[in-house]
Amino acid sequence: MAQPHELRERGLRLTPQRELVLAAVRELDHATPEEIAEKVRQTHPGINLSTVYRNLETLENVGLVQHNHLGHGGASYHASEEVAHLHLVCGTCGSVGDAPIEAALNFVNSLSEEYGFRTDVSHFAVYGTCAVCSQAELS
Amino acid sequence: MAQPHELRERGLRLTPQRELVLAAVRELDHATPEEIAEKVRQTHPGINLSTVYRNLETLENVGLVQHNHLGHGGASYHASEEVAHLHLVCGTCGSVGDAPIEAALNFVNSLSEEYGFRTDVSHFAVYGTCAVCSQAELS
DNA sequence: AGACCACTTGCAAATGATTCGCAGATCTAC
DNA sequence: GTAGATCTGCGAATCATTTGCAAGTGGTCT
Numbered sequence: 001m002a003q004p005h006e007l008r009e010r011g012l013r014l015t016p017q018r019e020l021v022l023a024a025v026r027e028l029d030h031a032t033p034e035e036i037a038e039k040v041r042q043t044h045p046g047i048n049l050s051t052v053y054r055n056l057e058t059l060e061n062v063g064l065v066q067h068n069h070l071g072h073g074g075a076s077y078h079a080s081e082e083v084a085h086l087h088l089v090c091g092t093c094g095s096v097g098d099a100p101i102e103a104a105l106n107f108v109n110s111l112s113e114e115y116g117f118r119t120d121v122s123h124f125a126v127y128g129t130c131a132v133c134s135q136a137e138l139s
Numbered sequence: 140m141a142q143p144h145e146l147r148e149r150g151l152r153l154t155p156q157r158e159l160v161l162a163a164v165r166e167l168d169h170a171t172p173e174e175i176a177e178k179v180r181q182t183h184p185g186i187n188l189s190t191v192y193r194n195l196e197t198l199e200n201v202g203l204v205q206h207n208h209l210g211h212g213g214a215s216y217h218a219s220e221e222v223a224h225l226h227l228v229c230g231t232c233g234s235v236g237d238a239p240i241e242a243a244l245n246f247v248n249s250l251s252e253e254y255g256f257r258t259d260v261s262h263f264a265v266y267g268t269c270a271v272c273s274q275a276e277l278s
Numbered sequence: 279a280g281a282c283c284a285c286t287t288g289c290a291a292a293t294g295a296t297t298c299g300c301a302g303a304t305c306t307a308c
Numbered sequence: 309g310t311a312g313a314t315c316t317g318c319g320a321a322t323c324a325t326t327t328g329c330a331a332g333t334g335g336t337c338t
Contacts, residue, residue, distance in 0.1 A: 013285060013334055033325085048288050053325065055286095069211065069263075074324065088256045089263075099254055107246035115238060116270025117227045123266040124208075124228075131255025152305055152314060172296080187317050192296065194315095213295065 010062040017047055021055040025065050026079040030087075030096065036077065070096055070125045084122040090130035092137075097130060149201040156186055160194040164204050165218040169226075169235065175216065209235055209264045223261040229269035231276075236269060 007014050007022070017040075024039040025031065031039070037052040056077055059065045067075040070089050086104060088097035101121060108119045129137070146153050146161070156179075163178040164170065170178070176191040195216055198204045206214040209228050225243060227236035243260045250256045268276070 008335095015286065015334075017287070046288085049324095050289085050326075051287055058286095069208065072208065072214070075211070088250070088254065088258075090256075091259070091262070097254065097256065099250065099256075103249055103253065104246055107243055110242055111227070111238065111265070111267075114242065115227065115236065116273060117229075117236065117238075117265075117267055118273050119227075119265055119267035120230070121265075123230070124263050126250070126256075126258055126260075127262040128250075128256055128258035134255060134257050147306095154305075154315060156316070185317080188295095189297075189318085190316055 006064070010064070012058065012062060016044070017051050018055050018058070020044060020047065021052055022059055022064060022079075025056070025059070025077050026081075029078050029082065030070065030076045031078075032074060032076050066123075068123045068125070086121055087125045088130065089125040089127050090133055091127055092129055092133035095130055095132075096125075099126075145203070149203070151197065151201060155183070156190050157194050157197070159183060159186065160191055161198055161203060161218075164195070164198070164216050165220075168217050168221065169209065169215045170217075171213055171215050205262075207262045207264070225260055226264045227269065228264040228266050229272055230266055231268055231272035234269055234271075235264075238265075 005014055007018060012018065020040045020043070021036060024036045028035060028039055033049070033052055033056060036056070037047065037049050040047050040052065056065065056067070060067060060077075063080055065077050065079055067077045068087065070076050070087055071094070084101050086099040086101060088099055089095075090097070104119075104121045108121060111117045111119050144153055146157060151157065159179045159182070160175060163175045167174060167178055172188070172191055172195060175195070176186065176188050179186050179191065195204065195206070199206060199216075202219055204216050204218055206216045207226065209215050209226055210233070223240050225238040225240060227238055228234075229236070240260060243258075247258045247260060250258050
């Protein structure tokens, strides 16, 4: 037999639902479980929300996807291949901006040196006010 | 009449529940609404959870308390007087460590200069692995 | 191809956290 | 003290996520 599938390689069964969830995560980027479910349903309406939740958990366990916390509420998911970056969440307008991990390099290093704390900067949002809203406040 | 009360000064009514919630927030630090309610109930059992939620919201509106996001789930509250600091949340053991805001100063400044983003570092947790758990992983 | 069994799915119900609606209680100003 | 707006308690509604269970399916072995 030819190439082993990436899911099978990790000891997972190859089900259509699972592949669809993974594809949706890769395509959407920063998507909530709800959004992922909706995306999947565009092509395969029968898929249950709990299946999406369960597969996200499963895929996270084998390291294909990861979640992080952006807004005030729940988690959002992205594929592991994606280049990690910072998420700059604006508390005023809710926008999510990106910044390269390198911007936090010194910060991460100093936490490591001074507190022995290994920071995963991309897991939680960096919260604040974006340029646009900062500007607007001045008026 | 003597001194105006801090709550009254801000246009709020002075109710026992409200004072108790504020006192509990000040005393507990980093407390969830649930914990605050429990604290308040130790002395005044009749107080309703929704009253706690409503008062936290109200107190936040007038700037006496603030919330932030530490664990994966809900919010935790602290009094505004409290000195702001970073929260180092360990994803492995769940501990929450503190670090002074100054540790993030360069980081905050560079985000400000490069992206115009005004960061509120204390609002969201800094996520990673604490020294103890990092050590444990090596074994 | 056929059978077996563990892994998955769908569905509905449970859960946990937070919010809402409303009637009655209570603050404050007068 | 009275009036009216603001709170509170309570129960129900909501939202996101999880769980139990019976039925379905994928992978393996023959």
